Amino acid sequence: MGKSIIDKIWEKHVVHREEGKPDLMYIDLHLVHEVTSPQAFSGLRMKNRKVRRPDKTFATVDHNIPTDNRTVINDPVALNQMTTLERNCLEFGIPLAGLDSPEQGIVHVIGPELGLTQPGMTIVCGDSHTSTHGAFGSIAFGIGTSEVEHVMATQTLWQSKPKTLKLEINGELKKGVTAKDVILYIIAKNGIGFGTGHIIEYCGETLAKMSMEERMTICNMSIEGGARAGLVSPDETTFAYLQGRKYAPEGAEFTQAVEKWKEIVSDPEAAYDKTIQIDAADIAPMVSWGTNPSMTSKVNEQIPQLEDCKNELEQKSLARALDYMGLKEGQKIEDIQIQHVFIGSCTNSRLEDLKQAAEIIRGKKIHPQVRALVVPGSQQVKKQAEDEGLHLIFKQAGFEWRESGCSMCLSMNNDIVPSGEHCASTSNRNFEGRQGSGARTHLVSPLMAAAAALYGHFVDVGALLSAEAVQ
Amino acid sequence: MSGFKTLQGKAAALDRANVDTDQIIPKQFLKRIEKTGFGQYLFYDWRFTKEGLPNPEFELNKEENQDAPILIANENFGCGSSREHAPWALSDYGFKVIIAPSFADIFHQNCLKNGLLPITLPAETVDYLLESAKSQPYALRVDLQNQLIEDENDFSASFSINEYWKKMLINGWDEIEITLQLEKIISDFEEKQLAVQ
Ligand code: SF4
Numbered sequence: 001m002g003k004s005i006i007d008k009i010w011e012k013h014v015v016h017r018e019e020g021k022p023d024l025m026y027i028d029l030h031l032v033h034e035v036t037s038p039q040a041f042s043g044l045r046m047k048n049r050k051v052r053r054p055d056k057t058f059a060t061v062d063h064n065i066p067t068d069n070r071t072v073i074n075d076p077v078a079l080n081q082m083t084t085l086e087r088n089c090l091e092f093g094i095p096l097a098g099l100d101s102p103e104q105g106i107v108h109v110i111g112p113e114l115g116l117t118q119p120g121m122t123i124v125c126g127d128s129h130t131s132t133h134g135a136f137g138s139i140a141f142g143i144g145t146s147e148v149e150h151v152m153a154t155q156t157l158w159q160s161k162p163k164t165l166k167l168e169i170n171g172e173l174k175k176g177v178t179a180k181d182v183i184l185y186i187i188a189k190n191g192i193g194f195g196t197g198h199i200i201e202y203c204g205e206t207l208a209k210m211s212m213e214e215r216m217t218i219c220n221m222s223i224e225g226g227a228r229a230g231l232v233s234p235d236e237t238t239f240a241y242l243q244g245r246k247y248a249p250e251g252a253e254f255t256q257a258v259e260k261w262k263e264i265v266s267d268p269e270a271a272y273d274k275t276i277q278i279d280a281a282d283i284a285p286m287v288s289w290g291t292n293p294s295m296t297s298k299v300n301e302q303i304p305q306l307e308d309c310k311n312e313l314e315q316k317s318l319a320r321a322l323d324y325m326g327l328k329e330g331q332k333i334e335d336i337q338i339q340h341v342f343i344g345s346c347t348n349s350r351l352e353d354l355k356q357a358a359e360i361i362r363g364k365k366i367h368p369q370v371r372a373l374v375v376p377g378s379q380q381v382k383k384q385a386e387d388e389g390l391h392l393i394f395k396q397a398g399f400e401w402r403e404s405g406c407s408m409c410l411s412m413n414n415d416i417v418p419s420g421e422h423c424a425s426t427s428n429r430n431f432e433g434r435q436g437s438g439a440r441t442h443l444v445s446p447l448m449a450a451a452a453a454l455y456g457h458f459v460d461v462g463a464l465l466s467a468e469a470v471q
Numbered sequence: 472m473s474g475f476k477t478l479q480g481k482a483a484a485l486d487r488a489n490v491d492t493d494q495i496i497p498k499q500f501l502k503r504i505e506k507t508g509f510g511q512y513l514f515y516d517w518r519f520t521k522e523g524l525p526n527p528e529f530e531l532n533k534e535e536n537q538d539a540p541i542l543i544a545n546e547n548f549g550c551g552s553s554r555e556h557a558p559w560a561l562s563d564y565g566f567k568v569i570i571a572p573s574f575a576d577i578f579h580q581n582c583l584k585n586g587l588l589p590i591t592l593p594a595e596t597v598d599y600l601l602e603s604a605k606s607q608p609y610a611l612r613v614d615l616q617n618q619l620i621e622d623e624n625d626f627s628a629s630f631s632i633n634e635y636w637k638k639m640l641i642n643g644w645d646e647i648e649i650t651l652q653l654e655k656i657i658s659d660f661e662e663k664q665l666a667v668q
Pocket residue numbers: 062063106107108127129345346347405406409410427428
């Protein structure tokens with residue numbers, strides 16, 4: 001029987017195995033940010049412990065930093081967290097891409113960008129969207145602060161091996177359908193619990209054609225389907241992306257590394273605990289209308305009816321969600337009015353995402369009722385975008401062009417959606433209060449967000465692009 | 472962290488599905504750099520009105536649920552962000568045991584690591600417990616040693632828990648200490664890994 005990439009990476013990282021216990025796994029890369037690390041550092045200090053491998057640890061600030069004016073930080077608690085991280089990195093010898101570094105950015109954007117993220121690795125970070133790094137063929141997952149402390153002290157983690165889920169996507173994507181729509185569709189169809197207890201391996205011809213950016217978008221939201229992690233076997237696209245990156249191997253070492261990386265690719269006859277097939281042709285531009293990512297429909301559909309719910313529990317959560325969102329059952333998705341647009345987050349803030357959005361708004365103006373924000377994922381993305389003149393397209397259309405950070409994805413800084421207002425957001429979570437108390441989030445692709453910014457409501461970007469192509 | 476073998480106490484019902492960690496501890500309270508003091512913000516948006524007063528409608532504000540160490544919840548409890556502030560807040564508020572038909576993976580792990588016992592029971596059993604605790608004071612006895620839950624009538628159910636975590640919880644142990652005893656094995660692994668590169 002063949003082995004999947006998940007089995008192969010796992011086996012390579014078991015440090016210690018003993019009856020009745022999870023495996024002790026070695027961790028190759030530990031990414032650290034300001035919000036989930038302070039208590040871990042203070043735990044180390046209390047017990048007089050060191051960071052075992054600062055060379056396998058990398059820190060940045062992203063979650064609560066301002067994205068408008070970098071020089072003034074008004075929130076004293078946020079400032080405290082940032083300076084605490086700086087102090088901790090200095091004390092424990094950890095490299096830090098700080099607020100003024102050209103390498104600063106959302107932790108899941110800079111890991112790949114700097115070539116820290118590599119195939120075959122085990123990667124952890126105190127943030128659930130660590131699954132993003134799985135796009136490179138690594139087992140990458142989010143951990144809590146106790147685990148952050150444990151990895152710092154021991155470079156290992158006790159982990160029970162999750163089950164494996166093969167998610168195969170085949171077929172042609174329709175016009176206007178992006179990687180974001182693919183993952184939203186998967187979650188809408190299979191529910192927020194379909195991946196619970198599993199690591200997902202995404203594969204199939206549709207996926208093989210995707211860029212690294214697109215694969216990252218898909219792996220990023222694995223956690224929204226309940227999975228522990230999501231990954232893609234590395235291929236030529238992966239290797240080409242990594243070549244020449246700052247922390248990637250160079251020259252002959254790179255060639256050797258590629259040979260090693262090829263060994264971890266799933267065997268054709270590998271066995272999985274569960275398999276799901278997706279037909280890419282079924283997917284349309286998607287819009288979430290509820291308070292978890294599975295409450296999502298195609299843009300040309302309607303919000304479900306209460307009477308169509310499978311059971312009472314589902315009916316209750318639908319009613320609750322609609323009440324929070326200020327929407328009605330059966331309402332057309334295209335009729336939802338939008339007051340805010342947020343293009344950013346570790347799901348969709350890379351150069352490719354910004355380029356796609358820019359194409360939609362080029363030479364146009366956003367709707368007068370809309371406030372729109374672009375927050376590049378990293379300082380490098382920002383610079384590349386500016387080199388290509390994207391910032392001008394956005395600014396001329398009426399978007400605000402910001403510094404990199406998590407920003408309105410979780411609104412820990414002052415980028416907040418006011419209570420009761422609707423936001424078309426390229427982020428990954430639409431939970432109650434995520435973008436501000438009472439804020440109403442709609443998860444969409446960068447294309448859909450850009451189109452919503454122009455019209456003030458959702459429009460089918462596939463139809464829009466087809467119409468433009470005809471003209 | 473103090474361990475426990477058995478626990479007897481009031482059980483509060485929170486009959487909502489998919490309670491996410493943003494709800495358990497809203498993000499505006501994550502900026503502290505300590506591990507303690509999060510209990511006052513637990514379920515903040517539900518527990519308090521816009522004016523900051525206790526919301527009389529909210530389950531945990533009911534008289535019979537005050538100081539309950541046991542929380543009965545519904546499916547997929549603790550979904551969403553991996554923030555460990557969620558178990559910290561639940562512990563700091565006074566909970567020691569959470570019972571639900573299912574838990575989100577990371578949250579489940581985070582509970583165990585912070586001395587909070589998550590118990591998964593079949594949906595029908597949890598429904599029975601929710602109904603029992605909803606309208607009147609209700610007490611449960613959780614016997615971790617023997618993996619049993621009982622009420623004061625004749626309800627009794629057994630639950631499963633990984634042996635490793637059972638031992639950790641009963642003794643209130645710190646995981647890092649245990650791992651550091653394997654220092655030699657970790658160093659050997661690192662040398663081996665370096666050799667194949
Ligand atoms: S952008 Fe959002 S999801 Fe991504 S790391 Fe930041 S807060 Fe988490």
